[in-house]
Amino acid sequence: MTHATISLKTDGFGQTARSDAWWLQPTTVFFGLSAFILYSTWAAFQGEHYHFGPYLSPFYSPELFGDSPHSLFGPKPAWWFSWLPWSPAFLILWVPVGFRLTCYYYRGAYYKAFWADPPNCAVGEPRKRFRGENSFPLILQNIHRYFMYLALGFLVILSTDVWNALWFENAVTGETTFGMGIGTLVLATNVVLLSGYTLGCHSLRHLVGGRFDHLSKRPMRRTAYSCVGCLNQRHMLFAWMSLVWVGFSDVYVRMCSMGIWTDWRIF
Amino acid sequence: MAKATFRIWRGDADGGELRDYTTEVSEGMVVLDAVLQIQADEANDLAVRWNCKAGKCGSCSAEVNGVPKLMCMTRLNELPLEKPVTLHPMKAFPLVKDLVTDVSWNFEIKKRIKPFKPRPPDAEDGTWRMAQSDVDRVMEFRKCVECFLCQDVCHVLREHQLFDGFIGPRFLVHVAALEMHPLDTENRLEALRTDQGIGYCNITKCCTNVCPENITITDNAIIPLKERVVDEAYDPLRRFFRKMTGGR
Numbered sequence: 364m365t366h367a368t369i370s371l372k373t374d375g376f377g378q379t380a381r382s383d384a385w386w387l388q389p390t391t392v393f394f395g396l397s398a399f400i401l402y403s404t405w406a407a408f409q410g411e412h413y414h415f416g417p418y419l420s421p422f423y424s425p426e427l428f429g430d431s432p433h434s435l436f437g438p439k440p441a442w443w444f445s446w447l448p449w450s451p452a453f454l455i456l457w458v459p460v461g462f463r464l465t466c467y468y469y470r471g472a473y474y475k476a477f478w479a480d481p482p483n484c485a486v487g488e489p490r491k492r493f494r495g496e497n498s499f500p501l502i503l504q505n506i507h508r509y510f511m512y513l514a515l516g517f518l519v520i521l522s523t524d525v526w527n528a529l530w531f532e533n534a535v536t537g538e539t540t541f542g543m544g545i546g547t548l549v550l551a552t553n554v555v556l557l558s559g560y561t562l563g564c565h566s567l568r569h570l571v572g573g574r575f576d577h578l579s580k581r582p583m584r585r586t587a588y589s590c591v592g593c594l595n596q597r598h599m600l601f602a603w604m605s606l607v608w609v610g611f612s613d614v615y616v617r618m619c620s621m622g623i624w625t626d627w628r629i630f
Numbered sequence: 631m632a633k634a635t636f637r638i639w640r641g642d643a644d645g646g647e648l649r650d651y652t653t654e655v656s657e658g659m660v661v662l663d664a665v666l667q668i669q670a671d672e673a674n675d676l677a678v679r680w681n682c683k684a685g686k687c688g689s690c691s692a693e694v695n696g697v698p699k700l701m702c703m704t705r706l707n708e709l710p711l712e713k714p715v716t717l718h719p720m721k722a723f724p725l726v727k728d729l730v731t732d733v734s735w736n737f738e739i740k741k742r743i744k745p746f747k748p749r750p751p752d753a754e755d756g757t758w759r760m761a762q763s764d765v766d767r768v769m770e771f772r773k774c775v776e777c778f779l780c781q782d783v784c785h786v787l788r789e790h791q792l793f794d795g796f797i798g799p800r801f802l803v804h805v806a807a808l809e810m811h812p813l814d815t816e817n818r819l820e821a822l823r824t825d826q827g828i829g830y831c832n833i834t835k836c837c838t839n840v841c842p843e844n845i846t847i848t849d850n851a852i853i854p855l856k857e858r859v860v861d862e863a864y865d866p867l868r869r870f871f872r873k874m875t876g877g878r
Contacts, residue, residue, distance in 0.1 A: 380696030380716050467853050471833035481785040484836035485696055485721075493790040497829030505864040508857075565849070569857035576812045579761030595849065 376479065378487035385483040392476035396469075399606055403456075406613050410450035412620040413613070417528045418546040420616040421553055421609050425520045426451045433527075459609075462514040465507035467565045468602050508566040515567075518558055525551045531628070543629045546615060553605075553612045560601035563594030631656055634706065635714040636664055638676065642727045649673075650714060655706050661715065662690050662701035665729070677728035685842055688777030692729050693718040698779040698840045720782040733778050739797050742825070746808055747816040764812040771807035771851060773843040776800065780837035780847060786830045796827035799837035799847050806851035809858065819855075819862045828852070828859055 379385065406413075406422050413420040414431040426433045428440050429451035439449055463469050474480045481488045496504050528547040532539050561567070572578050572588025579585065594601065618624035631654045640649045651668045662680055669676045681687040683702045690701040695709065695716050709715055723731040752759045780799040786792050797805075805822060808814050822828045837847045845851070861868050 380693060380718055382695045382710070382713065382716070383697075467833050471835055471848075474832045475834060480832065481789060481834065481836075484783050484785075484834065484839060485693070485698065485788070488785065488789050491790070493786065493792070493830070495786065495827075495830035495832050497827060501832070502829065502864075505856075505860045508860065508865065565853045566857060569854055569861075573854050574858060574861060576810055576814070577761070577764055579763045585763065598849075 375487050376489040377482060379483075379485055381483075381485060385486055389476040389479075389483055392472045395603070395606075396473060396476065399610055402610055403613075406617070407450055407452035407456055408448065409617075410452070412617045413451070415546065415616050415619040415626065416532070416544075417530055418544075418550060418616045418619070418626075419524050419527070420613040421521055421524070421550070421557075422456065422613045423452050424517075424524050425455060427454050458510065458513045458517060462507075462510040462561075463602075463606070465504050465510055466602065467507070468598050470504060472599075507564075508570065511561070511564050511566045514561045514564075518554065518561055521550070521554045521557065525554055544626045545629070546619060546626045548629075549612050549615045553608050556601060556605035556608045559594055560598070560605040562591060563596075563598045563601055564591075565595060565598070567591050568595050632711070634664065634711040636661075636668060636717060637714040638665070638668070638673075638717045638729070639719055640673075640676070640728055641725070643725050646725075646728075648716065655711065657707070659706045660702055661692075661694055661699075661704040661706065661709075661717070664706065664715075665701060665717065677726070677730045679730045686775055688775035691720055691777045691779050691782065693720065693782070698782045700777055700779070700842045703842050720778065722782040722784070722788040723778070733781075735793060736776070736778055736781060736798075736800065739801050740804065743797070743801060743805060743808070744816045744818050744821065746811065746814055748813040749815050758813055760812050767850075768807045768810050770845055771803045773845055774800065774803055775843060777842060779840045779842065783836040783840045784831075785834065785836065786827075786832075792827065792830060795825075796830045799831070799852065801826070802828060802831070802855060803845060803847055803851045806855050809855065819859050822855060823859045823863055828856055831856070 403422060406420075413423040414433055419426060419431070419433045423429070424433070425435060428434060428436055428438060430438055434451070443449055475483060479489050480493070494501070496502055525547065528550050529541055529543060530539050531542045531544070568588065568591040571591055572581070572584040575581060575584065578588060615624065619626045633652050634655045635650050635652045637648045637650050640646050651672050653664055653667050653671065655664060662678075662683060665676070665678055666680075669678065678690065680690040680702065682689070685700055685703040688700070691698065692701050693699070694701065694704050696718070698720060701717075717729060719725055719729045720731045720733075723733050723735065726732050748758065751757055778800060781787055784798050786796050787798050805818055805826070808816065809818055831852055833848055833853070835848045838845070838849070841847055861872075
């Protein structure tokens with residue numbers, strides 16, 4: 364019989380009796396989210412190569428003001444401060460950023476990965492003080508449902524982009540014909556994955572039916588609650604797949620626009 | 631027969647140490663079997679709380695290799711037996727002796743939650759009528775065996791010791807079972823927001839991960855309650871709409 368004296372309480376950052384690779388999950392999340400934040404920030408600041416033919420990068424959609432044919436209200440507005448850098452993405456990116464930032468899944472993930480609050484389950488934390496989402500600033504996370512409303516609108520807009528990506532202009536005749544390119548499929552997949560993520564939102568689940576105790580008397584709501592609940596069970600999966608794919612969609616449009624990749628037409 | 635080493639916390643509230651015990655293990659054994667064998671053969675004074683050995687009484691909660699688990703539901707073939715298996719008592723609660731902790735705080739918390747308050751009976755014989763689909767949602771919460779592993783792993787209690795301001799995942803599940811019950815008429819949302827501190831939960835899902843009954847604590851209980859609290863306290867549009875329609 365041997366003896367080893369070890370403190371019972373966890374009282375230091377990273378202290379734990381866990382023998383598994385508990386650091387792997389938060390580290391993966393840290394690098395995954397950091398890579399996306401860095402790329403999307405860089406892409407948003409570019410202000411060019413965000414459209415190619417009928418394709419518009421989802422980072423720039425809807426293009427409220429801008430120089431591309433996709434712009435809804437014309438070029439850069441005169442009221443934009445001259446000392447501020449300009450990109451059409453600045454006007455709209457706050458919506459998907461806000462939606463993901465306040466998302467219940469991402470909250471749990473980045474509290475662990477970026478704040479070590481906690482680093483992982485049953486692992487010691489670096490700080491003793493904890494206020495959680497009980498007070499400012501994290502109490503603002505409760506705004507999530509408002510971002511969800513806006514994100515639902517973005518799904519409609521991005522679906523319209525997919526429709527537009529089915530109409531190709533002949534450079535010689537100027538005639539517009541129905542067709543499909545790899546880019547169309549890329550943008551369509553983006554909408555499917557974003558829909559899987561947005562329509563599985565916890566706030567949406569609550570609003571369509573979760574807030575009622577008697578769903579049996581509301582068959583439409585019961586069906587909606589059940590459908591959202593089904594997607595909600597895979598919320599983490601859709602959160603990551605849609606994050607990766609929305610980034611890839613921008614890369615695809617950018618590469619085609621820069622002439623590095625060729626957009627193959629299927630028909 | 632194969633042997634395995636168990637590194638078990640021995641001590642009380644004043645202090646203690648980890649001691650190694652080597653015992654024979656065989657196919658089908660769970661951690662509690664090994665602990666009881668050690669108790670019988672080598673350490674007659676080892677304190678361990680257990681009862682059903684079937685994962686239904688919630689008594690044998692401990693931390694196996696640092697992860698809160700029921701010892702009776704942790705099979706040895708799931709553990710790397712080439713290294714010593716470390717056994718600690720639940721660290722969130724006051725230690726009584728060895729693997730036994732004082733979980734009485736939980737019972738005091740439960741008393742502070744407004745009890746079930748059904749609407750008047752639907753029939754003259756004093757009974758109610760409910761749709762099965764309405765009750766299904768809360769049935770999941772009733773699987774809880776009160777092992778308090780979720781309370782133990784919750785960093786708000788374990789690390790930050792906020793026992794005065796936060797009731798913990800076990801009782802958020804309990805409140806959810808009451809709040810979502812189709813017959814219940816009580817409103818517990820203001821208490822949830824204030825005294826019971828639901829805002830302290832930062833959705834790390836550790837409670838869900840350790841639940842031996844696989845209750846989806848975070849997604850099905852805590853987040854829906856958080857959303858109900860948002861309805862009540864943080865959503866101005868919803869409050870306006872509620873005032874206009876006179877609904878809850």
